[in-house]
Amino acid sequence: MQADDFLDITDVVCPITFVKVKVALEELDDGQILEVRLNEGEPIQNVPRSLKDEGHKILSLDDLGNGTFTLLVKKGGLK
Amino acid sequence: MSANYKELKKGGFMRQRQPNYFSMRLKSVGGQFTAEQLGTIQSVATKFGKGYIHLTSRQGIEIPFIHLDDVDAVKKALAAGNVQVGVCGPRVRTITACQGNAICPSGLIDTQKLAAEFDKRYGGRELPHKFKFGFTGCHNNCLKAEENDMGVKGGVKPNWSAEKCIFCGVCQAVCPEKAIAVDKSAKSVTLDENKCVYCGKCIKSCPTDAWQGQSGFVVSFGGLYGNKIAVGKNFLPIIFDEEKLFAIVEVALQFFKDHAKSGERFRTMLERVGWEKFISEVEAVANAS
Numbered sequence: 067m068q069a070d071d072f073l074d075i076t077d078v079v080c081p082i083t084f085v086k087v088k089v090a091l092e093e094l095d096d097g098q099i100l101e102v103r104l105n106e107g108e109p110i111q112n113v114p115r116s117l118k119d120e121g122h123k124i125l126s127l128d129d130l131g132n133g134t135f136t137l138l139v140k141k142g143g144l145k
Numbered sequence: 146m147s148a149n150y151k152e153l154k155k156g157g158f159m160r161q162r163q164p165n166y167f168s169m170r171l172k173s174v175g176g177q178f179t180a181e182q183l184g185t186i187q188s189v190a191t192k193f194g195k196g197y198i199h200l201t202s203r204q205g206i207e208i209p210f211i212h213l214d215d216v217d218a219v220k221k222a223l224a225a226g227n228v229q230v231g232v233c234g235p236r237v238r239t240i241t242a243c244q245g246n247a248i249c250p251s252g253l254i255d256t257q258k259l260a261a262e263f264d265k266r267y268g269g270r271e272l273p274h275k276f277k278f279g280f281t282g283c284h285n286n287c288l289k290a291e292e293n294d295m296g297v298k299g300g301v302k303p304n305w306s307a308e309k310c311i312f313c314g315v316c317q318a319v320c321p322e323k324a325i326a327v328d329k330s331a332k333s334v335t336l337d338e339n340k341c342v343y344c345g346k347c348i349k350s351c352p353t354d355a356w357q358g359q360s361g362f363v364v365s366f367g368g369l370y371g372n373k374i375a376v377g378k379n380f381l382p383i384i385f386d387e388e389k390l391f392a393i394v395e396v397a398l399q400f401f402k403d404h405a406k407s408g409e410r411f412r413t414m415l416e417r418v419g420w421e422k423f424i425s426e427v428e429a430v431a432n433a434s
Binding site for chain 1: 318349351352
């Protein structure tokens, strides 16, 4: 699956993690896909849940094995 | 007016080091006060106290510097503004609670509703020593369930359905106990129920609602956080039925009454009498259908 945009939030902490994801999603149209690189721990606990709460659909999550993950999310995919 | 300290203490008057002054404890359930009540408290603190209040460690309010001579007038003023006096001494104390699932996105149970119901059923009940209930809405444990004589924590037992799952792996990543294993290539998901702490993070983060579950109560007994510190023990499976929860409370309070010496805390009694006896009595009620 090809992402329409890429965002790295491994250099920020909560709540900036989700704020940056929200801002990046604002730039996309419904149905477009954002690829997000995020850290294990607090970001992985909260970002996927917040995306679900706001109606975006997670398509996949890859554990890169170095303490980071790659998340593919479809804007408005749950609406 | 004679200084019947025992009576005053029962009615929430905490003796101060300054002679004839009391810090007046107000009744709180789950740490909620209405704006009307706050107005009453403000006026009493201004008129009879020193113009300030103290927030207690268990979500209560005290008004310091109430003079013995003003006790009746203060009681009257508070009652007129729908503020009740709190309890002290050997009985069921202030029931604490977080905001629960009525407000908090993490909440799994309605802690405020439960705290009010517990207050109605057990508030102020006379016992061998103080007894504290606390409610926390989820595994994040903002209200520290295990520091109470009896703590109730919201939990949810997860169930996975294969039809909806897209094997994205989010549940495995969010599970704080590493209880979930997702095999993307074999398209399998396994949950180790012995590791599950009922936090519900898998359910809340699942993009397809392949994880669902039923909310319930995770109960702990015998917490202390004063002179002696002890973490409340959880030995029961998650409970889904409110009536069962009430039945368990009755067993615990009766056990406390039957076995504790006067002035002995619940935990201390359990250590002396033996946990096994208590556990078997509680389990008999918990496992009854």
